[in-house]
Amino acid sequence: MNAFGIVFRGALVFDGSGAAPVTGDVALEGERIAAVEAAGVIAPCANEIDARGLALAPGFIDAHTHDDRIVLDKPAMLPKISQGVTTVVVGNCGISLAPVTFSADPPAPMNLLGGCEAYQFPNFAAYAEALRRVTPAVNVAALIGHSALRLATMMDISRKASPAQVEQMCRHADEAMAHGATGFSTGLFYPTNMAADEDEVSTVAARFARHGGIYATHMRNEFDKVLDSIDETVRTAAAAAIPVVVSHHKCAGPANWGRTRETLPRLEDAARRHPVNLDVYPYAAGSTNLRADLVSGDYPIRISWSKPHPEMAGRELSSIAAEWNCDLHEAARRLDPAGAIYFQMDEDDVRRVMGSPIAMIGSDGLPHDVHPHPRLWGTFPRVIGHYARELRLFSMETAIHKMTGLPARVFGLKDRGHVTAGAFADLVLFDPRAIIDRATYDSPLQPSAGIERVYVNGQLSFARDRGVVARSGRLVGGKN
Numbered sequence: 387m388n389a390f391g392i393v394f395r396g397a398l399v400f401d402g403s404g405a406a407p408v409t410g411d412v413a414l415e416g417e418r419i420a421a422v423e424a425a426g427v428i429a430p431c432a433n434e435i436d437a438r439g440l441a442l443a444p445g446f447i448d449a450h451t452h453d454d455r456i457v458l459d460k461p462a463m464l465p466k467i468s469q470g471v472t473t474v475v476v477g478n479c480g481i482s483l484a485p486v487t488f489s490a491d492p493p494a495p496m497n498l499l500g501g502c503e504a505y506q507f508p509n510f511a512a513y514a515e516a517l518r519r520v521t522p523a524v525n526v527a528a529l530i531g532h533s534a535l536r537l538a539t540m541m542d543i544s545r546k547a548s549p550a551q552v553e554q555m556c557r558h559a560d561e562a563m564a565h566g567a568t569g570f571s572t573g574l575f576y577p578t579n580m581a582a583d584e585d586e587v588s589t590v591a592a593r594f595a596r597h598g599g600i601y602a603t604h605m606r607n608e609f610d611k612v613l614d615s616i617d618e619t620v621r622t623a624a625a626a627a628i629p630v631v632v633s634h635h636k637c638a639g640p641a642n643w644g645r646t647r648e649t650l651p652r653l654e655d656a657a658r659r660h661p662v663n664l665d666v667y668p669y670a671a672g673s674t675n676l677r678a679d680l681v682s683g684d685y686p687i688r689i690s691w692s693k694p695h696p697e698m699a700g701r702e703l704s705s706i707a708a709e710w711n712c713d714l715h716e717a718a719r720r721l722d723p724a725g726a727i728y729f730q731m732d733e734d735d736v737r738r739v740m741g742s743p744i745a746m747i748g749s750d751g752l753p754h755d756v757h758p759h760p761r762l763w764g765t766f767p768r769v770i771g772h773y774a775r776e777l778r779l780f781s782m783e784t785a786i787h788k789m790t791g792l793p794a795r796v797f798g799l800k801d802r803g804h805v806t807a808g809a810f811a812d813l814v815l816f817d818p819r820a821i822i823d824r825a826t827y828d829s830p831l832q833p834s835a836g837i838e839r840v841y842v843n844g845q846l847s848f849a850r851d852r853g854v855v856a857r858s859g860r861l862v863g864g865k866n
């Protein structure tokens with residue numbers, strides 16, 4: 387009998403299904419898992435890893451990212467792989483690098499991914515080719531953003547698209563799905579997307595559905611009208627016959643704190659009739675562009691970057707305003723274009739959302755920010771270490787399911803998200819007693835603790851003492 391390539395001995399194996407972990411041995415051959423057995427069944431091989439006292443889980447799937455450009459520019463992907471992430475879903479909130487180019491600075495929120503030099507991909511095939519050429523350390527599943535489609539096909543994005551423009555967007559959908567995209571996203575909250583009505587969204591979404599795509603949405607409103615937005619989301623997805631993911635679900639603004647008691651039953655009820663899921667990050671602050679409509683004295687606001695005042699990254703908006711002797715809105719105007727972190731959520735809501743059976747974990751990290759929200763570096767170890775181990779909000783196997791088996795199913799990531807014979811060997815070996823986030827709002831660029839080794843497609847890609855040692859990620863999802 388042939389010996390396997392690598393055997394992990396005595397690991398506490400979390401299989402990704404949400405089942406309780408069992409101690410056993412796991413063998414890899416090439417890029418796949420070859421066997422999962424009780425101790426002593428698998429024959430010795432040359433590369434034996436003593437995993438006693440450690441947990442072995444499927445590599446984490448970051449269900450919500452804006453990593454479209456960073457996977458090309460900094461393909462080691464240290465902020466993510468150092469957390470045990472092996473797959474990132476890019477193209478969220480209507481924002482994607484393909485299929486659009488710009489001759490001047492892109493409008494917000496497209497500028498979250500960079501300036502016009504970042505946008506070099508007039509079609510998805512060109513983006514997929516760039517990924518292949520670079521080979522990032524993590525796998526990439528790609529959504530196509532509605533703002534990108536609108537900016538690629540419309541002169542005046544302050545209007546609803548004409549039937550001819552919708553048809554052009556649909557042709558982009560055909561092209562993207564043919565080259566391995568996973569689906570569609572909207573950011574109806576954003577100026578580049580908000581003029582699209584339900585009809586425009588569902589017509590484009592239906593075209594993605596025809597190719598087996600999925601739909602993720604940053605809803606029109608996460609404040610007072612959050613229930614209306616949920617109803618719009620479910621109607622639109624049902625009309626398009628497409629599975630839907632509500633992005634970074636929250637009830638924002640102090641007036642809406644506690645309202646996840648209304649929103650979650652609404653979403654979970656809808657999920658009984660139509661495939662509905664949500665993603666959530668484990669923090670009570672959000673982050674996006676600095677926007678006049680989000681500037682308020684009701685909650686603290688921190689600057690994450692500013693083009694005219696880069697020195698203000700990391701500072702509180704109120705302290706900047708005090709220093710400049712002006713009000714918050716005037717300070718925000720002077721900082722613009724800029725990014726900000728808004729402490730606009732209630733911790734109990736965050737926990738309630740994370741605990742929902744339809745909730746997946748997504749970092750929503752913004753990798754180009756100077757002083758990013760700590761979710762970029764800390765999301766996954768925080769859910770496991772803080773919320774599961776320390777607070778016992780749910781079991782560790784449930785936490786892991788929300789970042790492995792569940793998103794693999796929702797995004798159609800074939801043979802991923804599970805530790806089972808035949809699956810791709812995307813794996814994370816971690817210390818279940820030590821895993822925890824270290825990134826904070828004051829010091830956000832900190833790797834997490836407790837992640838020992840990360841494998842991507844069978845390759846050892848990250849080791850605690852050596853950092854990123856290989857890159858073997860690929861385009862996943864869709865027809866891949």
Ligand SMILES: [Zn+2]
Binds near residue numbers: 573633634
């Ligand atoms: Zn968003």
